[in-house]
Amino acid sequence: MCTPFIRNHQLNLIKKQVGQLQQACSTVSDPKVIESVRSNAPFKVMEAFPGATEAEQRLLGGFAPLNKPQEFQSYLQSLENYMLPFEKVEEKQLKKLFPKVKKLKVPDLAAMDLRYVTYLGWTDIASNKMFLAYHLNGRLVGVEGRFTPVQKKSVCFLCNRHEEVALFSAVTKSRPANASPDYYKAIGNYMCVNSESCNKNITDVTVLERFISDIVL
Template sequence: MVTPFIRNHQYNVIKKQAGLLQQACQTVSDPKVVESVRYSAQHKISEAFPEATELQKQQLDQISTLKTTEDFQQYLQALEPYLTDFGQVTGKQLNKLFPKIKKLKIPDLSEIDYRRTTYLGWVDIAVNKMFLVYPLNGQFMGIEGRFTPMNKGVCFLCNRHEELALFTAVTKTKPANASSDYYKAIGNYVCVDSHVCNKNITDVTVLEKFIREVTGYSAS
């Protein structure tokens, strides 16, 4: 029985490191350099799975034996069944996450590959708003914010150079002695196309920090 344990951003780490190693195997003649890249790839993949079991580590560590294009393809394909599901969401759930939006524009949920999704994001151009949904500690959290298109730059979530928008959300977190009219907005540059961002993202630390800052969520 297959037990999924690889989240989308972790699979992106694996793909990235496999790609670097494959390139080294095909273009570098010095075996010491290739072995250095191989060690680095194995180490970075291991770092992305701090809670992996011994069996899971063995599956991931097979990257240390790959040499040919076919080897790399088979390695990635063999890991696909272990991809975890983002968690299927319904239109009703999304409406509950954004109760103040009377006519929430919902993306076509049937077209989403939930195994290749780290966060669900979409834009409603009509009201200049961007929406973001993420399962933080097993609980879906929703953030809405102002959407301001920008030029190309580096996304704060996936750290890749893409078409960006300034996503500005009002935080619900207030200092202890804040007045009733306290207001603070947090802005970050994020990919306009969340599908592209989900293909690139390799770490959720910044994403989770942003959600906590905006929502005031605390695991305790």
């Protein structure tokens, strides 16, 4: 049995590819089209696991020969045993990330299934602030920014899905040489209002890690 190695965003990618194959099997009559999806879907999954062992590759490609909805569902359920959860954090760790925020309200960590968390995100409506916590290069880092709801759906820059979004704007800590004392630069993007939904949709952490790096490094 493989040790846990599938992160939440990778599971979301697998679900997407499995769903495409299942849909093709259910709705497409042309065998050539189905076989094309059957070949391409596992390949796209493998791309997300460049260092996978042979055993892990067999598991990841296990949905390729499936045909029936219940078979796909059983396959996805079997992956739960191989989920690598978001590293456990405590309330005091989150508060330490934002020392300037008095009476920081943190999410209910005990109620979360950390297997399905790519990043921790929560809002403080009273102060119009959003907070993110993420393990970047083995270190827990936090980003605090202004949270401005826009009352409409748009594409989230993290999960690339059409959801209810807000403008999340954070001030970067990096400063050019010879910058004036009052220099600052804010980076803003449209982001899911509901981080739980975003965590269910996100399939790649490249943009997330680049954004956090631009803010904290």
